[in-house]
Amino acid sequence: MRVETPPSLTTDQFSRLARIVHDDSGIVLTEAKRGLLMARLNRRLRALGLAEYGAYCALLNSPGGASERRHMLSAVTTNVTAFFRESHHFDALTRQVLPPLIEAARKGRRVRLWSAACSSGEEPYSMAISVLECFPDAARYDLLILATDIDPVMVAKAQAGVFPETSVQGLAPAKLSTHFTRTGTSYEAGAPLRSIMRFAELNLHHEWPFSGQFDVIFCRNVVIYFDGDARRLLWQRFAAQLHAGGHLFIGHSERLDGPASATFRLAGPTHYVNTAPSPAGQSV
Ligand SMILES: C[S@@+](CC[C@H](N)C(=O)[O-])C[C@H]1O[C@@H](n2cnc3c(N)ncnc32)[C@H](O)[C@@H]1O
CATH class of the missing domain: 1.10.155.10 (Chemotaxis receptor methyltransferase CheR, N-terminal domain)
Known part of the structure; x- marks a missing residue:
């Protein structure tokens, strides 16, 4: 041989x-x-x-x-992810962040959340589950979660919304049975979750195709792979892409540094609020 x-x-x-x-x-x-x-x-x-x-x-x-x-x-790229990873972020989302946004959405305001390095989708689906649990009729309003990643293979997986048993193991049984359908050994996200989600390939270092702003950005466990200049520039771009009072969640081992740190106020562990006045006003 x-x-x-x-x-x-x-x-x-x-x-x-x-x-x-x-x-x-x-x-x-x-x-x-x-x-x-x-x-x-x-x-x-x-x-x-x-x-x-x-x-x-x-x-x-x-x-x-x-x-x-x-x-x-x-x-x-390293694509490690999990449903409700760093669960305190989802507690903050449910308790502090979503209630005023839901009220605003009910009054007709556009609400936008962004999972900016979504990998195979566990993060944005966790955001969508959190939204639907506080706002079951979200799809009737102008609320969307955008899930993007540089890796087209990951974006396709996230968009397919079909997760293996190993991936859903950490999900509470009630969440699993409410939001997913079992097909053989896989679990498929239900239509209500999908109806408030959109997916796209996006490189954080390129131009972003957004004309408006976000209310919430999750960018977790990705800047650890970037150099300091790329990371600091990204924080500044997030500040400009968030509404005043908008929320930024970053990974547990990441830190917000550089000029943007004067713009953000710490609201919880690796959870920041944008204090800069909004340049545009309209959501994405
Ligand atoms: C470790 S995963 C984190 C997934 C999820 N945010 C989480 O915390 O569970 C890192 C993701 O960042 C993506 N990524 C790396 N560089 C990127 C870039 N320049 N633009 C967008 N996504 C990027 C990778 O493809 C990968 O899916």
Whole structure:
């Protein structure tokens, strides 16, 4: 039997790939991640029938390289997530954040929530469950949850709304039976959840297609992969994208720093309120 040696990534090739990943996504890959990158990309090289990384670098830099760059990002991103992860955020959402927004929605105001790095969807579906539990007729009003991610594979999963048993294990049985239908070993999100959700591919480091503002942004467990400049710029962009009094939730090991920290007031653990006056007034 012939045993094929997997291609290996030289220091120079690693630096070239890490630079592309950083330019495209803001994600920093340190030298310590070389083995991980290789393990993930070797599968990609096999799928493309490429024997070594020199050819892969050439493909990424070729005129058709943009689509392969998206595949590479998909391979390097970490998509770990869970329903009601950091449950205190959902307690704050239910108790403090949603009541005035529901009142506003009932009076006809547009209300928008954004899960800005939604991975396979557990986070935005947890937001939607929280909304429906306080506001069962939400779909009759102008309230939407936008779920976006850089990784098209994750966005497709989130949009499909079908979760394996391992993913729903942490959900309270009452939530599971109310909001999901079991099909074999999978659980499918019900129509009421889907009716208040929208999905799209979005790179946080690119232009955002929004003309209005959000009331709530969840951007959790993603800036830990970014460098300081990319992270601080993102906080400033969130401040501009939130209504005055809008809420920003970030991951437990993340911190709000740079110029935007003067704009946000701490409202709870890794939960911030925008104190800047709203430039536009209208929601997204
Ligand atoms: C660890 S998951 C976090 C998921 C969820 N927010 C949570 O806390 O459970 C990080 C997600 O960030 C996404 N991501 C990484 N870089 C991004 C970027 N530049 N723009 C948008 N999403 C990005 C990844 O694709 C991945 O799905």
